[in-house]
Amino acid sequence: MIKKYDVIIIGAGPAGSSAAYLLANKGFKVVLIDKSKFPRDKLCAGGLSGRSKKVFEDIFGSPWDKEIIEYKSHGLAFYHKDKYLNKLDDYKPIHFIYRVDFDYYLAQKAEQAGADFVQGFDIAELDGQTNTVTGREGDQYQATYLIGADGVRSIVAKKLLSQPFDKNRYAIAMEAEIDRKDFARSVDVPEIYCGSIKWGYGWIFPKKDRLTVGIVGLYKYNPNIKKVFQDFLENDLGLSADIDMKGYYLPFGRYSKKPGKGSKLLVGDAAGLVDPVTGEGIAFAMQSGQFAAQSIIEAQNINDPESAYRFYKKKLKKITRTLSHANFVKHLIYPEFSMRLLVKGLASSRDKYSIKYYIDLLADDISYPQYIGRLIRKSGKRIFKLLVT
Ligand SMILES: Cc1cc2nc3c(=O)[nH]c(=O)nc-3n(C[C@H](O)[C@H](O)[C@H](O)COP(=O)(O)OP(=O)(O)OC[C@H]3O[C@@H](n4cnc5c(N)ncnc54)[C@H](O)[C@@H]3O)c2cc1C
Numbered sequence: 001m002i003k004k005y006d007v008i009i010i011g012a013g014p015a016g017s018s019a020a021y022l023l024a025n026k027g028f029k030v031v032l033i034d035k036s037k038f039p040r041d042k043l044c045a046g047g048l049s050g051r052s053k054k055v056f057e058d059i060f061g062s063p064w065d066k067e068i069i070e071y072k073s074h075g076l077a078f079y080h081k082d083k084y085l086n087k088l089d090d091y092k093p094i095h096f097i098y099r100v101d102f103d104y105y106l107a108q109k110a111e112q113a114g115a116d117f118v119q120g121f122d123i124a125e126l127d128g129q130t131n132t133v134t135g136r137e138g139d140q141y142q143a144t145y146l147i148g149a150d151g152v153r154s155i156v157a158k159k160l161l162s163q164p165f166d167k168n169r170y171a172i173a174m175e176a177e178i179d180r181k182d183f184a185r186s187v188d189v190p191e192i193y194c195g196s197i198k199w200g201y202g203w204i205f206p207k208k209d210r211l212t213v214g215i216v217g218l219y220k221y222n223p224n225i226k227k228v229f230q231d232f233l234e235n236d237l238g239l240s241a242d243i244d245m246k247g248y249y250l251p252f253g254r255y256s257k258k259p260g261k262g263s264k265l266l267v268g269d270a271a272g273l274v275d276p277v278t279g280e281g282i283a284f285a286m287q288s289g290q291f292a293a294q295s296i297i298e299a300q301n302i303n304d305p306e307s308a309y310r311f312y313k314k315k316l317k318k319i320t321r322t323l324s325h326a327n328f329v330k331h332l333i334y335p336e337f338s339m340r341l342l343v344k345g346l347a348s349s350r351d352k353y354s355i356k357y358y359i360d361l362l363a364d365d366i367s368y369p370q371y372i373g374r375l376i377r378k379s380g381k382r383i384f385k386l387l388v389t
Contacts, residue, residue: 005031005116005143007296008133010156012107012117013042014282015268016149018059018289020110026297030115031141032107033133037120039104043175043248044282045205045212046070046102047190048095050363052283059290060109068105070207071096075189076355078346081196082236085346088355089189092363096190096207128160128264144305145263145296149289152249154270161266163256167219171200171252171276174229175214176245184238187211194343196232198222199334201279204237213237216250216279252276253327255320260309263299265292273319276330278362284319291315325368332372345379353378 007023009016012034020032034040048056056064073094077087111117118141125134131146148156152170157163180187183204193202193215200217215229222228230241251269253276259266267273268285275284295311332338346354357374360366366374 002132002140002142003031005029005141006300007031007145007147008033008131008141008143009115009147009149010034010123010133011149011151011154011268011270012038012110012119013103013149013151013268013285014106015270015285015289016147017103017106017110018286019147019149019267019293020115020289021106021113022059022290022293023296024110024113024115026293027114028296028300030110031118031143032110032115033118033121033123033141034107035121035123038107038117039100042099042103043173043246044099045175045203045214045279046097046099046207047205047280048097049278049280049283050092050094050359050365051280052286053093053095054364055283055287055290059286065105068097068101069095070098073189073206076359077189077191078355079191079193079236080343080347081193082238085194085343086349086352086355087189088352088359091356092359092365094190094359094362096205096212098207123155126156126159128261131263145265145299145308147289147292147296148264148266148270149268149285150270152251152269152272154266156264157256157266157270160264161256161258161261163258165249167249169251169254170219171216171250171274172219172222172225172247173214173216173250174225174245174247175212176229176233176243177210177212178239178243179210182239183211193232193236194339194346196236197228199330202232202236203279213239216252218252219249250274250279250281252279253323253330255323259316260312262306263308265295265309265312267292271316273323275323275326277326277333280362283364284323288316288319291319322368329368329372349379 006028075089078085122136196202197217198221202215251272255272259271267288273284274281299308
């Protein structure tokens with residue numbers, strides 16, 4: 001028998017669960033469908049910026065539970081390969097979670113708000129004319145609206161919007177978890193490693209007992225990502241490369257120019273919403289889920305489901321504007337010449353303002369144009385000196 005809903009949401013990551021929570025709260029009949037059984041893991045460094053915190057509180061109306069936070073730091077450190085550059089450890093907080101906990105926590109919030117959560121669902125067919133989803137067992141769901149929140153390899157984007165996944169447009173990341181005791185020194189703030197990969201960066205993110213070590217870069221420049229990661233572990237971090245590691249793709253600035261059609265909307269990674277400079281995607285996933293929910297509510301208010309995408313596209317500009325700026329800035333930092341300049345600047349910034357501005361940017365307290373403007377005002381003369389030395 002076909003089960004009827006107002007909204008079908010495919011994918012229960014931060015994007016899908018945020019949308020499900022808001023819509024169910026407003027009385028919509030929502031089904032949240034995921035191929036995995038929860039709690040399930042998702043490859044991610046688990047960094048929650050100040051932007052994520054603000055977006056979370058705006059959606060869920062209260063701060064997140066302390067129990068889901070694994071670690072809280074108050075700064076950031078930069079390295080160039082194995083060389084320390086600079087560090088700030090007394091500024092705005094950055095939080096760290098494990099996605100296995102965080103995503104389950106969000107999905108439970110959606111369920112508590114009244115959404116039906118269908119897990120371990122294997123999609124056999126998607127019908128975009130009627131917004132009908134059919135499972136391998138023959139079970140069917142049909143709704144007025146459909147949200148594709150199924151991540152970077154979205155089948156909703158591919159099957160309903162003819163936007164197939166293309167790894168050459170995206171970034172590839174590799175990650176491993178290590179015990180703190182297996183690392184030579186203590187890590188109290190997230191560490192970013194420049195110069196370890198082409199068009200990308202490496203990281204160590206602190207957790208309570210462990211460290212998440214990873215690397216990300218544009219796939220087209222790093223098709224040999226496993227070797228790049230092994231070199232990073234051995235040469236830059238002094239770790240053994242003989243550890244469990246996993247890889248996955250990130251959209252890295254390549255957002256969809258047409259993230260929907262009529263009553264069908266794409267959110268989060270399915271719409272390509274990851275910042276190519278900071279690597280941040282969770283905040284944009286939750287926020288796009290929020291925008292999708294608001295757009296559906298507006299479309300329903302005027303009894304015109306097909307207008308949902310029009311509302312959504314307009315709201316999404318808040319995110320795509322930021323990602324367009326980030327796409328521009330990535331050309332200022334990732335090429336080798338500018339990377340050298342950046343490294344010199346970071347190493348010599350005595351009052352650590354460049355790290356402060358970066359954390360402000362991560363917190364959405366300043367925009368990219370403001371970030372660049374502040375850097376130029378503060379270090380214009382020094383940039384000139386660096387260019388000529
Ligand atoms: C190595 C790595 C590190 C990262 N680190 C950070 C970080 O520190 N901070 C940050 O902000 N961002 C980070 N990101 C980016 C972040 O993980 C993503 O932007 C974010 O997960 C996007 O959320 P989402 O809800 O759109 O998709 P996802 O979290 O990918 O969720 C998609 C959901 O859809 C389900 N699904 C997929 N296909 C189907 C299907 N056919 N049927 C049903 N369900 C399906 C999946 O099971 C999954 O539950 C990182 C990414 C990577 C790869």
